[in-house]
Amino acid sequence: MPELDDTGSRLTFKLVYYGPALSGKTTNLLRLHDLLAPELKGEMMTLETADDRTLFFDLLPLGFRAKSGLLIRCRLFTVPGQVKHDGTRKAMLSRADGVVFVADSRQTQEVNNGESFQNLADNAARVGIDFDRLPLVVEFNKRDLPNIVSEAEIRARWSAAPWPLTFASALTGPGVVETFRELIAAVYRRFAGEFRLREEHGLSEADFVAGIMGSAA
Amino acid sequence: MSAAFDREWVLGELLPAKEQEKAGAALATLLGGDFAILDPAGAVLWGRLAEGAEREPLVLELEPIGYVAARVPAASLRSAAALIRQILSARSRYILAADFHNEAVNADYEALKASETRYKALSQALEQRVREQVAQIEAQQRQLYVTDKFAAVGQLAAGVAHEINNPVGFIRSNLNTLRGYLQQFAELKSDLTTAGENWQRLDLDFALEDGLAVVDECVAGADRISRIVKDLKGFSNVDHPAEEVLDISECVQRAVSLVTPRLPPGVRLRVELSPLPPRSCQPWQLAEAFHNILQNAVQAVSDGGEIRIRSLTVDNQLVIRIDDDGAGIPPDQLERVFDPFYSTRDVGKGTGLGLTVTRDIVQAHGGTVAIASQPGRGTCVTVALPL
Numbered sequence A: 001m002p003e004l005d006d007t008g009s010r011l012t013f014k015l016v017y018y019g020p021a022l023s024g025k026t027t028n029l030l031r032l033h034d035l036l037a038p039e040l041k042g043e044m045m046t047l048e049t050a051d052d053r054t055l056f057f058d059l060l061p062l063g064f065r066a067k068s069g070l071l072i073r074c075r076l077f078t079v080p081g082q083v084k085h086d087g088t089r090k091a092m093l094s095r096a097d098g099v100v101f102v103a104d105s106r107q108t109q110e111v112n113n114g115e116s117f118q119n120l121a122d123n124a125a126r127v128g129i130d131f132d133r134l135p136l137v138v139e140f141n142k143r144d145l146p147n148i149v150s151e152a153e154i155r156a157r158w159s160a161a162p163w164p165l166t167f168a169s170a171l172t173g174p175g176v177v178e179t180f181r182e183l184i185a186a187v188y189r190r191f192a193g194e195f196r197l198r199e200e201h202g203l204s205e206a207d208f209v210a211g212i213m214g215s216a217a
Numbered sequence B: 001m002s003a004a005f006d007r008e009w010v011l012g013e014l015l016p017a018k019e020q021e022k023a024g025a026a027l028a029t030l031l032g033g034d035f036a037i038l039d040p041a042g043a044v045l046w047g048r049l050a051e052g053a054e055r056e057p058l059v060l061e062l063e064p065i066g067y068v069a070a071r072v073p074a075a076s077l078r079s080a081a082a083l084i085r086q087i088l089s090a091r092s093r094y095i096l097a098a099d100f101h102n103e104a105v106n107a108d109y110e111a112l113k114a115s116e117t118r119y120k121a122l123s124q125a126l127e128q129r130v131r132e133q134v135a136q137i138e139a140q141q142r143q144l145y146v147t148d149k150f151a152a153v154g155q156l157a158a159g160v161a162h163e164i165n166n167p168v169g170f171i172r173s174n175l176n177t178l179r180g181y182l183q184q185f186a187e188l189k190s191d192l193t194t195a196g197e198n199w200q201r202l203d204l205d206f207a208l209e210d211g212l213a214v215v216d217e218c219v220a221g222a223d224r225i226s227r228i229v230k231d232l233k234g235f236s237n238v239d240h241p242a243e244e245v246l247d248i249s250e251c252v253q254r255a256v257s258l259v260t261p262r263l264p265p266g267v268r269l270r271v272e273l274s275p276l277p278p279r280s281c282q283p284w285q286l287a288e289a290f291h292n293i294l295q296n297a298v299q300a301v302s303d304g305g306e307i308r309i310r311s312l313t314v315d316n317q318l319v320i321r322i323d324d325d326g327a328g329i330p331p332d333q334l335e336r337v338f339d340p341f342y343s344t345r346d347v348g349k350g351t352g353l354g355l356t357v358t359r360d361i362v363q364a365h366g367g368t369v370a371i372a373s374q375p376g377r378g379t380c381v382t383v384a385l386p387l
Helices: A025-035 A083-093 A107-126 A151-157 A176-191 A197-201 A205-213 B017-031 B074-191 B193-201 B204-235 B248-262 B283-300 B354-364
Strands: A010-018 A045-048 A054-065 A071-078 A098-104 A136-141 A165-167 B035-038 B044-047 B054-059 B064-070 B244-246 B267-272 B279-281 B305-314 B317-324 B368-374 B378-386
Touching: A010 A025, A010 A083, A010 A176, A025 A054, A025 A071, A025 A098, A025 A136, A025 A176, A045 B074, A054 A205, A071 A205, A083 A107, A083 B074, A098 A107, A098 A176, A136 A176, A151 A165, A165 A176, A176 A205, B017 B035, B017 B044, B017 B064, B017 B074, B054 B074, B064 B074, B074 B204, B074 B354, B244 B248, B248 B267, B248 B279, B248 B283, B248 B305, B248 B317, B279 B283, B283 B305, B283 B317, B283 B354, B283 B378, B354 B368
Parallel strands: A010 A071, A010 A098, A098 A136, A136 A165, B267 B305
Antiparallel strands: A045 A054, A054 A071, B035 B044, B035 B064, B054 B064, B244 B279, B305 B317, B317 B378, B368 B378
């Protein structure tokens, strides 16, 4: 549930990058930090171990002010992918308003992707998130690597799923912004009515997306 | 649970009063004048707000969470703000990680508790099943014990009956013949006059009279042997159907006749059985039940004493009471007397099943067994069976 502060002047969305270990969640955030240019962009805060794998999470704050004066703020988090951190993933997922599932495109990772996605669905249920209504984008990352599952095959396999599919190479950049745009748009569609973004704050979906992404939109 | 890790930053939390004092005082010295730390609304949290002071925002994520203010060159104030911001950033990372860790551990703990609850339920179910199985095994053991015992007694009785019946048969037959011979012998007296003197001399009158009495006694003895064998057969259920309608006193009598021959000296048995309305029962089983009680009583009065056995009807119930004035049972043992395999006797002397089996049998007949005892004064066992 997005959080509206006491004075009603700031609306905060919590967006979570979920996925199997080493699928590139942190790299997605790093690229977004480089590529996005909203009115307000904070420093990226990372809490990682010595071997550069995410121990707790990363946090990237983005935001812009609507003409009404409402500050729209997004806090992007990543979860650690390692299996042993399930309690951590659960804690991170609680109160999430949107999720990007970052899958690893390599053929060897299909089982890990499947397990992690099931884990996402399970944990969403456990922390009280209505998974069917949760804004969710599935990103297949590492398209720049050899031995990856082809786009056609992935699309065929996910054809029955309702979520947008994107393809990215977070290390070099392509696709990362598109994934985020899909997510922001889905978040707008899910919550715009509830918070009267269009009626009271004059924000269309395009305004909303452009505000958070800045010139990259 | 502590506050959510992803809550809003508040300057007072990231930089508590004590820390404000330390950092503020240091910066005031460095800046050489009044220095103040302000909340987002501009209120002073620490220090003194100099007149005409400039403000520099403290931004952690997107918006200021507070300000620093001093009347110094802009570059100096910016440096002071940067320094405070560094402190805030370090503190925020620490707090974020700690709170997040806490929340994660809580999530893990909840999962652990859930699984612990599952395992507890599982282990309770398991314990319950073990208890049931143990009870079943015990019941089967008791059943086996009873069956075995009766099988053994039955076999013994059948053997004894066979072995005794034969000799008793010819004893009795021979005695009858002998009686015939003696009568013929008596006829001698009238035919042989000379022999009459010899008859008198030999006191054959007495021999004849006594001989007949002795033979009668032998016949009575043989009859008694037959009766004992019959009793034994009755007890062992040889030749008897399982279920019979009869006077329960008869079962008591069977048990009594089995105990009587082996009474230690000085032990008196007062049997006061009255006719009871007949009811359906398993006579040999009930006899075993009474026999077990009687055996205990005999053991309790082995140094001399009295056992009183009564049968009566009370409130539509058949009541058999067996009292003894023997050693009695201490209270701590009394509460365990029905437990299977509980025995105070030496190993090999008692199975610890006597009263257990007794209760099983009586309960199978819809009745109850009650034991009252006073150590040193005696024990009273009451068996009550519904009519």
